[in-house]
Structures are given as C-alpha cells and as structure tokens.
Amino acid sequence: MGLVALPAGRHEGLRLSIRLSAGMIARFESSQMMFKQSRLRLPLTVYLLVATALGWLSLHLDGRFRTETGLVHTFYRETDSASIPLFRRTSRGIDLDFLEDEPSLPRRSFRVQWKGVWHLPEARLIDIYAGGDDRVVVRVDDRVVVARDAARGMHTIAERVALDAGFHRVVVRYEQYGGDFGLNVRWARAGEVPRSFESASIFPERPDAQLKANRRLATLRRVAGAVWLVPPLLFALWVGWPHALRAGRRVFQSWCDRSRLAWRRWRQEGDRPVPWSAEPTARQKRALQFLYVVVVVGFLGAVGQFYRPGTGFTYLIFFGEEFQERTLSTVEAVPHYVHRRGSFGYDGQFYAQLAVAPLLDDPGLQDALDSAPYRARRILFSWTAFALGLGQPGWVLQAYALQNVLCWVILAWLLQRWLPPARFRNFALWFACLFSHGMIVSVQRSLLEGPSMLLIVLGLLALEHRRTIVAAGIVGLSGLGRETNLLVAAALAGSGGWSARARARAFVAAGLVAVPLLLWFAYTYSVYGSLDLEGGGNLTMPLAGLWQYWESTLGELRMVGWASRARYSLLALVSLAVQAGYLIWRVDWDDHWWRVGISYCALMLLLSINVWEGYPGASTRVLLPMAFAFNVLLPQSRYFWLLFVFGNLTVVQSLADLGMPRLV
Template identity: 40%
Template sequence: MLQRVWSWIQNPVGKAGVRPGLVLLYVLAAGWIVAKISDYHVPHFGYTYLIGVGEEPPQGIDWASDRDVVVYRHFRSPGYDAQYYAQIAIDPGLQDPVLAKSIDNLPYRARRILLPWTAYLFGVGQPNWVLNVFALQNLVCWFLLGWLLLRWFPPTDLDRAMRWLGIMLSIGVLFSVFAALVDAPSLLLLALGLKWIETGHPWRATAVLAMGGLAKETNLLGAAGLAPANWKSARGWGMAILQGILVALPFVVWFAILRWRFGDTGGSLAGVRNFSLPFVAFAERWAELASAVVEGNVAWKYLGGGLATHISVTVQAAFLLCWWRWSSAAWRLTVPFAVLALVLGTAVWEGHPGASSRVLLPLLLGFNLLLPKGRRWWALLLLGNLTMFFGPVSLEPRTREIHTVLITNRAEVAEAALPQGELRVDFPRPWHRAESDGDRQWRWSEGDAAIEVFNPYDRPVEVEIRGQWSVHTDRLGQLKQGDTVLWQEHLTRAPTDWRVSGVVLPPGRSELWVTSDQAPAQSNPADPRKLSVRLLKFAVKGRVLD
C-alpha cells in the first residue's frame, strides 16, 4: 500500500516521462487557488462573498431578508449575475412568486437550471447551506477540470504544462470561480463530453452534453463534436443527428416548461445585445481598446486584462477557423465557438476584461488541444494563452473593514448590561466601499459624510478615536460630533495621523461627521468619482462608563 502511495506521489497522472518540477508547478497552482478562495471566507457569512449579492439590488427587493438567509452584501453595489442563480438554487422548483420580482429576468436566468439544482441537492435543501455550496461549486469544478485536462496535458514537458496552466489560470476560468458563475462548470462538461467521444463512448458524451445545455445554452454548440469523423458517412450522420436531438431535448423541454409557466415575459428577448452582425461588435471592441490605450481612461490593471482577452480570442478563433481538422473531435466540438465569437454583440465584449473571457472558454480548450507542439509554435501558444498572465492579478482582493473596535472593560461590565452584539461602526453613503492595495485599507467620501457608531450597552461608552486622513486636493478637514469640533487640521496627499480622546457615545446610535471646506473633485481621468476625504486605520478604543 505504501509503495502504491509513493508511486502515485512520484507520478500522479500515470504518464511516462512525468517531470517532478512540473508536477510541483501544477500543485502550486492548486494550492494557490485554495489559499485564494479561503481568503474570501467571511466570518458569519461563510463563502457567500463570492456570490456577489449587492447592497443595492437592481430590482429593489431584499430577497435575502425575505428568505431569512445569511449572505454577504457588497457595499454600494448592485451585485453581479450569480446573485440571481443563487436565488434560484434556494428554490429550483421556481415555486416562490417573489422570484419573478427579485430576479431581473426569471425565464432567462432559469434556463441555466443545472447548477442551482446541484447546489440545492448537495446543500440538502437548507438555504444557508445551499448558498455556500453554490458559491463553492466552481472550486470543485476547477479541480475536476484540472484532473481531466491531465489526459491531454500531463506534466511531461513545458509545452503541455503551459497549455494546462493557460486554461486553469485564464481570466475566464478564474472569473467564473471567484464570481460563482456557470462558465467553468460548463467547460468541464464540454471537456468530459470530448473525452468520451475520443474514447469511443458517444452515448455517454450525448448525456453529458445534454446536461451541459442545462448549465449554459451555448454548450449545445458542443454537440457538433458528435458529428462523424468521416464526413461522407451517411450512417454516421444519421446517428449524429439522433444524438444531436437528444442533446438538445432536455433544454427544449425545459424552455417549453418555462414558457408555459411564465409566458413571454421577456425571457425570449433576453440577451438581444449579446449578438450582432458578423465582425461588427468584434471590430468595435478593437477600436474601443485602442481608444482606451490612447486616452488612458482605464486603469492598466483592467485594460491589460481586456487587451489580453481580445488578443487571445482573436488568435484562438483565427487558428481554429484556418486549421481545418474535421477528423478531430476536439476541432468539431470547439470550432462552432470560433464562429460564435464573430457574431457576439456589444454586451459580451464591453468591460474589462468583459464576458467574452468566459463565454468563449471552449475556444481556449480547442486551441490548446489542436495547436501543434514544438518551439516554432511557442509564440502562437503564448498569444493564445495570454490571459493566464493576467488572470491571477485581475482578481479583486476581498475588501476588509478599515476599522477596529475594542472595549477594554467588557469583562467587568455587569452581566445584565451586556448586549447581544458589539459596538458597531458603519460607513453609509456618501462613503465609498472599502479599498485596498494589499497592505492598507481605506474608504473615500464623496462629500461631507457621517460615521455611524452604535453603542449596544445600556450606559454610555467613553472612547478614544484615532486614524489617518489624506486627500488628493489640499483642504481643511474636520471631525465633528453634533456642533462640537473634535479635530481639525489642514490635509494633504500625505496621510496625517490624528487622535481624539474623551468622546462619549450614549446608548444607541451616534453620528460623527467628517467635513471639509472644499467641494469633492475628480482624482484622475481613469477614476470618474468625485472624492473628498480618505480615511485609513480608523480605530475605536474605550470603556463602558459606570
């Protein structure tokens, strides 16, 4: 037994010529993603940070409170797509009438029912468990995809390792994992279908591709991989057409059910901006990126990801359309996505890096499977996998609170006076969300702003408040409690330390106001916000008064 374990450690993929150094590279990538995901765990909220629930839902309905679930809310944000699928995961039978109001377009979102159902089943129907399962499904799929790709890209040489890393660390895959989207799981199902086509199990491939259509409708294009390797075979085409019908059948039936239940409420029109005439939006994207480079109105961290994505997609699509390999199942399965790239609309290309990095992940798979190996192909290999150099750095770090709170004599307070919670500090509008550069956290205000402090005790709390201020245009800053000026100083770009003692906070809610003598101003062309004062290292330390 020990000998088997040692053999597996030495050669985990069972391939001849495995190089330990490259195995370590794969392991480091896996370790990095686990460490990164763990960083998004928030006490009390679990991994629901990844779902991207906005504090300001576009539909104006507080669905989390309505369903009595614990979910992290992103400050001053409308949220992102996963928040809609997460709601469906709590009720995949679509029985709750509130869904039609809290989801932007229920018939459209509900087409992608597979991942909500798997989250519901593995979360055994318990809403808070379901949400955390939904948030982490992509991580599980990342590992399953990585293991499956070892079939084609074992760690035997640097060429294959680059292809494995190019997929696993691509912007599209990482964006899906860290935003709990459907794209990485959909790619896993396509890759699994391809494996079974190549190993002579077309009916297994048919089943998994049919499942893929319920994960994401564009996965149905992968049914082209079931076409016969000999395109002149009439019998092969007959079987392929039957299998293609079976691949589409679950989606068609589910679409009909949704149409019957919800009628034509916009689901059939959803995504009309996702398509355009061939080459139109594709070319417009090139023009948009060129303009952003010249004008410098987009931060390079984001613009770099957008450029890398469009360069890579262009290389991948051009290669697959020019490298005709009908006999290859990988080519047949992925070349429809090259055609899809040419007709995608503005909604898919816009943004940095844009949804195209996720929508066209099958292109990335096909490109890496089909590009010939050898040194003369390395330049093309790097261009086609350019996003792996931007994927890890494009991830936004989890925002942390900029403040700390310490009550020094809490243990001495009579049991009857102890509250259920702790002294709480909130930063409502017009404060912006917390930001970070890795070492520091801060918040900007866009004008005079209140810091709300809630004292849960039944008696006053005397506190010392300290922190740092800075501004991007010089101004006089003040910290006030009511009409009393607690602190005042001329502020500059350099952070200024400050400390105020003897501030008494009565039971309940209090406000401290941060004001300045100048109007908010734009800091730089790449940031459209008008900002006033930046707060760093805010700390509250005090004692409950007798």
C-alpha cells in the first residue's frame, strides 16, 4: 500500500504555521524573562547603592574617629632620668625588636619606657611576666609589680595582681648598662599561657570620651559587613540551594567512591605476601606476648622513679611553689611533693584539690584554683580519686596521682583486642599508642587525658558489641572528665539504622550523652554563678592557631638551630599532620575508630595558639584519640613503616621523658 503525499502548498503552510508558533513562544518567554529582570533591577540597584554607602561611611568614620591603640614608646640615650628622649611614638608591643630595624640607635647605656592605659572589661587575676638584661620594672597603677635586675636576678618571673574592671595605668621601664641586652615582658590571665601585650586592650591615653563612639563604629562595621554578605547569601540559598545540594552530594559521593577504590587497591597491593609479613609461628607469638609483658613491667619500673619517701607519688601531681599559699588547708595538712624554684606547677594540682572536695563545698576552692568554674566542670576523675582514696585526703592524693598509671595498664590490656600479640607490627602500633606523647604527659603530670582515653576505648568496645545505650552512657560520663570527650558521640551516629525503634534508641542515647554534663553545669553554676565557657580561649578560627604555631616553630628553628627545643614541636606537628592526612584520605564511615579520629581531626583545625604553644604544647594531649585511631586503623601494608614512623615521632620525646637516652 503506498503512502499519500501532501500537496506542496499544504505542506509549506504547515511549516509556516509551526515556525510562527515557535516564534510567538520564543517572544513570550523573552518578554516574561524581561519582565522578571525588570522586577529585579530596581531592588538590586537600591541594594548596591545602600551597601556601597554603608561600606564607604564605615571606612570613612573608622579612619577619622577610631581610637589609637598601643603604648607611648620613649627611647633615651642614657639611663639617667634627665636624659633627652631620642624619639617618642606609639607602638603595639613591649620588646626590643625595634633595635634591629634601626641600627643607628645605641645598643648600650640606654633606657626605654612604655606607658599606656590598660582596659579590662571585668575584674580578673592577672599574671605579669618580666625579665631583662640589665634592669626592668613593671608598674601597674603606680605600684611596682615586677622588678628584675642583677641583684634580684634577671631571669623571667611572674607576679599575680588582682585588677578591677576598668582602666589601669601601665608603665614598663627598661635600662641597659652594658654588655648584652634582652627584655621579656608578657601577661596572662591567671594560670594561662603568657602572651604579648599586643593582644591587650591598651591605649596611649585614657579614651573615656571615645569608648561610646568606638562601640557605635564597631556596630556600624558589623552592619555594613552584614549588608554586603547576608542578602547575597540568602538569595543564593533561595535560588541555588537545590542545585548546590545535588552538586555537593555528587562531589561527596564521587570523593567517597574514589577513596574507597584507592583504599581497596592499596589494601590489595599491601596484602601481597612479603617476607616480613608471613604468618608468625607459635614460638614467635609467645615471644611477642613476652614483649608485651616486658613493656608493661618496664613502664611500671619507670613510674617507680617518681616515688619520694614521705610524699609517695604526689610528685606526679606537680604542685607548684607559687600556688602553695593558696592551697586548700586539707591538702596543706597532708604531706605532698611541691616543685620549687618558683614553679607554677601544672593543671593536675587543681583537679587533685577538687578530689579532696568533690562536691565543691569547700569555700577555699575559689582561691585555690586558678579558675574554679572552669576546673570544676571537669570533675569526673576527681570523683574517682575520692572514691579510690575512700575520702581520706592523704589516700585521695595518692589515688589521684596513680589513677593515670592504672588507666595505662588497663589500656595496655584492652588494646590487644585490636592489636593482638600476633605480629611485630601489632606490637609496634600497641607500643606507639601507649607511649604517645599525650599519654605519657598525662601520666607524668596526673592529667585527664589518660583516664579519658580509657573511657573512649570502653565506649568503642561497647559499640562493637552493639551495646549502643551502654556506649552512650560511657560517652556521657566521659564528658564530665573533659568536654571534648563528647566528640566520641560521632561514633554513635547512624549505628542503629533508621527504623522507629532505632530512632527511639538514638533519642535515648543522645540524652545519655548530653544530660550528665548539662546537670553538672547547672550545679556548678549554682555554686559559682559562672561556667567560664571561654575555656581559656582554646578555640579560634579554623587553621589560625595551627598556622601560627608552624610559623613560630620554624622561625625558632631558623634562629637557634636544631639544638632548640622547638625540634620537639616540629616532631609533634609532623606526626599530627600525618595522622590527620591519613584519616582524611582513608574514608570509612562504618568504622567507629575512623569516626572518632576524623572528629578530633576537625578539632585540630580549631585549636588556638594557647593549646599549641609549648615544646610541644597541650595539642598532643587534646588530640590523643586521633593518635590512637591512626594507629588502630593503620593497615598491614608495604607502606606501613613509612606511615608508622612519621605518624609517631613524638614517641621519641616520651621515652626521653621516662629516663631513656634522647635520640634527637
């Protein structure tokens, strides 16, 4: 049967009608788009004009009225008071760095004075640090706080002063008579890490009339910034969030797939038989078990060196001479070791005193602790020491000093679940966990990280046995020891599926995690009227503290060389970088240890310089769970030793601290 052809005229007419229809649709869509654009043009123009005007006004007023900060810095050629100043200007810090920038200034027989007005928003105990070659005097409100010279000693010491809220006159006078010159003047909130005066709110003169204007300028700056940022962000979220969500999901899924594929390939390559990874014989396994026992016995022997006749193991608590006058009377009456030579001691001395008064009912705690609300939040291991010591102050102090040792031994036993004595590599990883710098410092100074790590391991053990509620209870309890322990709750997420029963269990688990700490916060607030949630400024913008610590460490190594103690900071930074990089690259959401490790990896990015400072500082203790997760997850592959060595460099310092020869 043949097809019937349309007449040419009718065919052309159909084409013409289709073309006309398409043109009309295109013109309609174009007119609709122009209508929408015309509706957006006016609000967009008004927004840009207002935002530009506010930004310009903020910059103009800020440059015109903003109060100058810093100290009046005066330099004299001679040390006598009648000498004429060579210059007088405003500077931010109190140091002698300006001599390097101005070689024409004399290096001997000169005097420098810094004078300013220090504003404190609230009453605080302040530590003033000062030391100098040849003489330095620090006055606050016309009262000498610190004076150092050849007769008194030129090394840096600290004095504590109580300052009310408001303005305080600060004068620092430095004199150089001959020979070398040097100056170190810093300040800190009581018990915290000293910092330069650049971080303080100091003005050349009392700015009473301008404070209100400054507050208004600050408000205007915030409003101008919000006007530029918030509307575009809201518009982008309104228009593009579905597309962004889909794109983000695709990117994340692609990253997970690539990581999983790379991980599988790496494991397959690493699982190839190699001479050193052959299955050990029964004799080799017995030898490894013997090694485990030898390490535990050796550790206990090393701890024995801290015993002192008459005071027992209280050497480990690190009571400092500078805090002795403020110690609780019940602790004062008990024999305990006090570190001399002007030592401020360490944090363990505060938690040990809390162990003697675990209900915060001793009125002397407010003065005995550097920050009573802050320390009282971390009460758990003071309670355990009180229980182990049966409430007797002498026994309580000994129990507090030794509970880190007990936790270390229990951890040595529990870790064999993941790192059994079957291969030498397991032994190396087990050893690296137990002798990581954070773990050993916690033992040596009776801190909270060792017992916290034990609770974290117990929580993960409960999770592996599918005891989610038990694990949540352990995590919630650990939050009373350190708030950061609650990061382990990441291991609980999604562990029970999405059924109604699983959601109910998750709700109960969340309550068990959060409620203990909230209840204790409420009790602490009822006692002290404050929670001190700032935590000593331990958190900051992402990467800010880490970047600053890298800069200071590398700078000190360039100036002093490898003999500087900054080499230990470098070892810690490299180890933490390797641990974090490995955990970021190795994606395994189903693994509880990985969830814990990646949570602390995120915390590492937020730590401020107050946590990083030291040789190394508190970072190795705060991030101890990340070190454990790294070692537990490290694969038995041909890349093992490279990752193992660079991820555990701090073990070198730990062994040296326990009395072994220093390797670096």
